[in-house]
Amino acid sequence: MNRRDFIKNLGLTGAALTAPCAVINASPVISEKPGVANITLKGRIHHNGSGIAGVAVTDGMNITLSDKSGNYTLLSNKAAEFVYISVPAGYAFPHQKGIADFYKKIDSSKSTYNADFRLEKLETDDRKHNFVVWADPQMISKKDAEVLVTQAAPDLKQLVSNYPAGSLFHAIGCGDLVWDHFELIEDYKKAVDISGIPFFNLIGNHDMDLDARTDDYSARTFKDNYGPTYYSFNRGNVHYICLDDVFFIGTAKRYIGYLTENQLQWLEQDLANVKHGSTLVVSLHIPTFTGVQRRNKLKEEEIGGVVANREQLYKLLAPYNVHFMSGHTHMNEKWEKDNMIEHVHGTVCGAWWTGPICTDGTPEGYAVYEVNGDQISWYYKSTGKPREYQLKVYEKGRLKTAPDAIVANVWNWDPKWKVEWYQDGVLKGAMEQRVDFDPWAVELYEGPAMPKKHKFVDPTLTDHLFFATPDANAKNIKVVTTDRFGNTYSQELAV
Known part of the structure; x- marks a missing residue:
């Protein structure tokens, strides 16, 4: 059994092999039984005292809309933790040093809780x-955190500054914000603050309380920090729409990809307020x-690599144009079918901060999306590289399976x-797509002693490799790519 098979058998693609000592020695979290008595949530959504109508307000179970004066009333129960809003179009995202702040913690000691927004x-x-x-900043040490703070965050800040003044930006922290070490949450928040834009954050399998007795209580630390x-x-x-699809099964580092019924019921209500045909980012x-x-x-x-009940999610989303945003795999790939496209992202940390690329050869970095009306275009931004860096060409013989x-x-x-590829200035046509390993990833991560930092890391097969065989006397090779939006990128190689 190789290292990757061992990790798969744990249900942990790319997870750490051992739990932190603090987790192993911790006592299980036993929650007090939540009250089921009713509580009334009330409040007003306003701008400088003027009420805002039609804003969705929820306790995570039911949704109501604010009236023409901006007032809302929602009958809830004392098991609810937050009252929060779906920030409407046309308004700035409230945040605390970049962390989105759209919720209030419910005081369940009272029969009525008032929360204005x-x-x-x-x-x-x-x-x-x-x-x-x-996707996946996934820091396990202060050394990792330093790289996030001094390289990744300034790179994002610089990217935003390259756009015209006043351009609107926000970010999605797509889970595994830290690597089980909650003392590094403050470093993540520092990086977010440096970036200068508001972040909406998701829970990943490395953001859970591993001493929780059930999934219901595995997000306590996440909720304390991000809502x-x-x-x-x-x-x-x-x-x-931001969802929690990491279902903790009650023992450290074991989870499945799964959406609970509570979320799906909530989602049905949320979508009832969204016009069919709209563009959704999920x-x-x-x-x-x-x-x-x-x-x-x-x-x-x-079982820990995809969402088991995804077909039920797809049914709910069928009337819309959907872009899924996900991470977790430390690889970059896309699939598209009917009304849906999924963007599985390469990571900020690359291969767990062991080298400059992910296990499929994607550079450490992040994705950038430009929205114009209902249309979304995108590109991948490699940390420390210009926007135009969209491919890497390897010389003949670099990949041993294609010498x-x-x-x-x-x-x-x-x-x-x-x-497409050119040989000595002559167009030779389309390159051949094959499934294989990235040559550099093999050099960095293959073998029982590689990489030194995290030996569980292995190169992974990818679809986004392209092959061509030059003539023996060729002197120059140029690869030219054209994305779906008509943008061209190229790289030359002396043979």
Whole structure:
């Protein structure tokens, strides 16, 4: 059994092999039985005293809309933890040093809890805006945190500054914000603050309380720092939904990809207020689906690698145009079918901060999305590299399984891209797509002693490799890629 098989058998693609000592020695969290008595949630949503009508307010179970004066009343029960809003289009995202602040912690000692929400109108038309996805910062040490704070966060800040003044940006922290070490949450928050834009955060399998007795209590620390684990918000014509698809099964580091009935019922209510045909951005940590089973010729899906009840989610989302945002795998890939496309993101930490690339050869970095009305375009931003850096071409012989071929890794590829090659200035046509390992990832991560920092890391098979065999007398090779939006990127190689 190799290292990756061992990790898969734990249900932990890319997870640590051992629990922190603090977790092993901790006493199980036994929660007091929550009260089931009713509590009335009341309040007002306003801008400078003027009520805002039609704002969705929820306790995570039921949803109501504010009236024409901005007032709301919601009958809840004392098991509810938060009252929170779906920030409407046209308003700024409230935040505390970059951490989105759209919720109030319920005081369940009373029979009525009052919570007002004050919003600020945007001065810019938000039908045109941008957002980024940070997948898996996943820090396990102060050394990791230092890299996030001094390199990744300033890179994002610089990217935002390159856009016209006043451009609207927000971010989605797509889970595994830390690597079980909650003392590093403050470092994550520091990085968010440095970036200068508001972050909406998701819970990942490494953000859970591993001493919880059930999934219900595994998000305590996350909630203390970031609020609810599922919620929605709006910007321009786009409705954003954030979900918790990491289901803790009651023992340290064991989980499945699964959406609870509570969330799906809440989602049904949330979508009742969204016009059919709208564009949705649905973010969750574990991908709803990937190509891992196909590429590795596995008999069954990895139970911790995809969402087991995804078909039920797809049914709810069928009337909309959907972009899924996910992380977890430390690879970059996309799939598209009917009304849905899923963006599985390469990570901020690469291969767990062991090298400059993910296990599929995708550089450590993040995705950038540009929204114009109902349409979304995107590109991948490698940390420390210019926007134009979208492929890497390897010389002949670099990949041992294809000794006579040059290999191009086009990490943000999807089937609507073109990947062509030129030999000594002459167009030779499309390159051949194959499933294989990235050559550099093999050099960095393959073998029982590699990499030194985290030996469980292995190279992974990917779909976004392209091959061509030059003539023996060729002197220069150029690979030109064209993405689905007509943007071209290229790299040359002397043979």
